[in-house]
Amino acid sequence: MIRVRYFAGAADAAGRDEAQLDTATTVGALKQHLADAHGPEFAGVLERCSLMVNGSRLGDDAAIPDAATVDVLPPFAGG
Template structure:
């Protein structure tokens, strides 16, 4: 079962490709946030502006489903995958 901290929920964040590099090589971590917008702020504060720039262009999967509304509430215990834009074709 997931847990919450104040008005925020604890999430598992997984980084892929350039997002992992921008987060200092971290592949996954737990973070408390209430929305993707809040998550982006927490992660930028934690890892720096390099990751913040990646997050501006990234796609997010919440429990495996694409999430485009950065203000939507996140479910307790969700897994958020951060996918930076991929080059190539």
């Protein structure tokens, strides 16, 4: 089971803060699954987001381990 946490604009576009998924093999496959599941508005937000898998940013081809936590983080601004 993979835990996906949505933050800020990603949470707004997804309509939730968190989800549990049975499986996703790679970061790229997870992105595609999330875009399909949440629709075009979310897909547009997702294009600007970073995905952190267990606290590390991985490429689209990287495998996602079972029981991972994936954070969907849109760009943040602050000072």
